[in-house]
Amino acid sequence: MGTKKEGKKALAKEARDKMAAFGTDIDLEAFSSETTAHPYQENLSSFPRSERQQMLKAGVDITGEKRRSGTFIQKDLSVVYSRSYQEGMEIMDIEEAREKYDWLHEYWWKAVPVDMDKYTSRAELHQEHGYFIRSLPRARSVYPLQACLYLEEDNLAQDVHNIIIAEEESELHIITGCTTAPHVKSGLHVGISEFYVKKGAKITFTMIHNWAEKMAVRPRSATIVEEGGVFLSNYVCMQPAGTLQMYPVAHLEGKGATARFNSILIATPGSEMDMGARVLLKAEGARAEIISRAITTGGKIIARGHIKGEVPQIKAHLECKGLILSDEGIIHAIPELEGHRQDVDLSHEAAVGKIAQEQIEYLMARGLSQEEAASTIVRGFLHVEIQGLPPELKEEMDRAVEMCQEGLL
DSSP: OHHHHHHHHHHHHHHHHHHHTSSOOOOGGGSBOOOOOOOOOSOGGGSOHHHHHHHHHTTOOOSOSTTOSEEEEEETTEEEEEEEOSTTEEEEEHHHHHHHOGGGGGTTTTSSOTTSSHHHHHHHHHOOOOEEEEEOTTOBOSSOEEEEEEEOSTTEEEEEEEEEEEOTTOEEEEEEEEEEOTTOOEEEEEEEEEEEEOTTOEEEEEEEEEOOTEEEEEEEEEEEEOTTOEEEEEEEEOSOOSEEEEOOEEEEOSTTOEEEEEEEEEEOTTOEEEEOOEEEEOSTTOEEEEEEEEEESSSEEEEEEEEEEOSSSEEEEEEEEEEEOSTTOEEEEEEEEEEOSSSEEEEEEEEEEOOOHHHHHHHHTTTOOHHHHHHHHHHHHHOOOOTTOOHHHHHHHHHHHHHHHHHHO
């Protein structure tokens, strides 16, 4: 037991050291930790039209409940709506879940070390709600469940802790959208998310960020995947964000476990994004893939990827591609492969550059204007084919890409 704890501490220190090398340090005392509570809403129709529009930009659709299996909404520090619409699916306030289930403490800070950095420590000391999502054994979500973390007050710190569990042979699809009210200029979001994929289960998790221009965003998440389990993570951030730093990790602990991370990033002037993913393949037959697409129009992107093969007969691939659309922009790709056995198959591909002039000329020769040609190339660049993504989630990702297209070029 002691050896396992020491290993987790060493892993946390390694991640902490890597993240400390880049990114902006944040004065946590610069943000408010208190605000007026918001009332609970019994109906989604009670939310103002402006809030519904902002949530929709982050993939959360509360105009109706026909294409969702459950909805959770937290505004500032208050849970204002939580309801499941499908049998076998649970979605609720994490505090309600801790009161309901005595066993939940066994998952609390198990995947993410509480002492990983000052942000995890803050979340433990200042945590205000968050969500609990769970699929019961052999249950499969007909439609995605959705969760929205919404900031209404300017310069507020929102600290949440989320637990997501897919029980054995179940299937769970989730959209989570993080966004701010139009008048909000700055704030701090610290989100701890711990995922548990049990034997033969599957989680598809799509996160869309639509923050204010001076937001400081510090998610910390980790996933434990058991035998035959599948974890698919899709991350989209195509709107201005002051400073974003996230480095999720997946522990493939069961035979034949699989993890895939897909991310789409666009950094506008003034934005700083330190983004990546790690996969630790610890069991025979494990598979992993990390795919990222990064575009800068003047901001800074650090695109990380780390794959570690610890046992024989595992396979993983890392791919990072960046497109620079402004001389003021910076993309720093940091791919890492780490093999500890002879019989491992690890590969990576990284490329950073501009739109090729010959591509522009090729499309213009076929009748497109220069602007149309550039837009077509960018659209194709941002397209990431994601296996196993339900149609509803694919529509949300495609819509997010389309919404950013208009102001990108």
